[in-house]
Amino acid sequence: MQLASHVQATDAFKDLWVEGEVAQATSGSSGHVYFTLRDNVAQLQCVLFASRAAQIPLTPRDGTKLIAHGYVEFYVRGGRCQLMVDDLLPAGAGDAYLRLEALKRRLVAEGLFAAERKRALPKAPRRVGVVTSPVGAAWRDLQAVIARRDPRIEIVLAPALVQGTGAAESMIAALDGLAQLATLDVVILARGGGAAEDLGPFNDEALVRAIARFPRPLVSGVGHETDVTLADLVADLRAPTPSVAAELVVPDAGAEQERARRAWRRVDGRVREALRGRRTRLVQARRLFERRAPAVRLAGLRQRLDEDRRALDRAIARAVPARRTRAVAARRRLVALSPLAVLGRGYAIVEGADGHVRADAARLEIGERVRLRLRDGRAGARVEEVERDRGADRG
DSSP states (O other), X not given: OHHHHHHHHOGGGSSEEEEEEEEEEEEOTTSOEEEEEEOSSOEEEEEEOHHHHTTOSOOOOTTOEEEEEEEEEEETTTTEEEEEEEEEEETTOOXXXXXXXXXXXXXXXXXXXXXXXXXXXXXXXXXXXXXXXXXXXHHHHHHHHHHHHOTTOEEEEEEOOOSSTTHHHHHHHHHHHHXXXXXXXXXXXXXXXXXXXXXXXXXXXXXXXXXXXXXXXXXXXXXXXXXXXXHHHHSSEEESSHHHHHHHHSOOHHHHHHHHHHHXXXXXXXXXXXXXXXXXXXXHHHHHHHHXXXXXXXXXXXXXXXXXXXXXXXXXXXXXXXXXXXXXXXXXXXXXXXXXXXXXXXXXXXXXXXXXXXXXXXXXXXXXXXEEEXXXXXXXXXXXXXXXXXXXXXX
């Protein structure tokens, strides 16, 4: 138990690289891989859990030589130490590679490569900083691409060594200088292709930390597409080449203008269509209003009144002569039936003193004063004699 406590308490066994030949490699049903690493002197049992085995391209097979990374754990139940493997590399990788992998693991643990700390690039940069060699092809390529995509962009070059002794320090100084420019929108860290050993400065821990603390978005365009450095991993965006880095940072102004023109044409077409629709509805509304407007209705009423007046005039014109003819005929009949007309033929009307007509002889009394109404006047008379016709009583 003291051995287990000692192994787990010290840091000496928590970050180990062990090289050896694989023996007794087996895979459990859970996906865990168990194998032994041995050399001419000793052997060490190893365990590779399934979660890590799925992320490692190498599979331990008997007889192959591998370099395993992990930490030592004392397995109390079996009374043995075993290496808990979290990475596998082919044998012969070399010390520099192992140191780089160890640095990468440490920076990953610190969160320097985490996606959540990456910053988005500005959509319309106006001032772009560049850290690269002023005599290299990368600088010429960057200038050409940026000028072609948007000649309005201002480029601020911070010259630096990108290869050899002092290159990392030179790039750090260039970044620190650019960090003082408040109007800078984005920075490109660039270098052309070369041998793997030439990219060593871009794996420098101090440079990686300088990139991480840079106050504005930074794009790396280092080497060829297959080259991946720690500077690429910590940058906000990695481009496979310097030219691609420039394309990612600077939008194509020509394409933007064409998109703007197409958008304007779409908007203009929709506005014109909307105006045509509004104009059509306005004309229809005006016509409807005119049909329902008081002046129009009054004109219509006046027209109907004129038509009715003309019809009435025509009716009157037809009715008056007929009515006049009927009136004349009626007058003639009245005249013919009038007592005065009878008087004109020599008859007289007898009126009593009370003014009533005495149509019957029986109503007259002898000695009674009467008035005779003649055709052209009146005359007084006294009844001297009353003679009644025979049969008058029977009537």
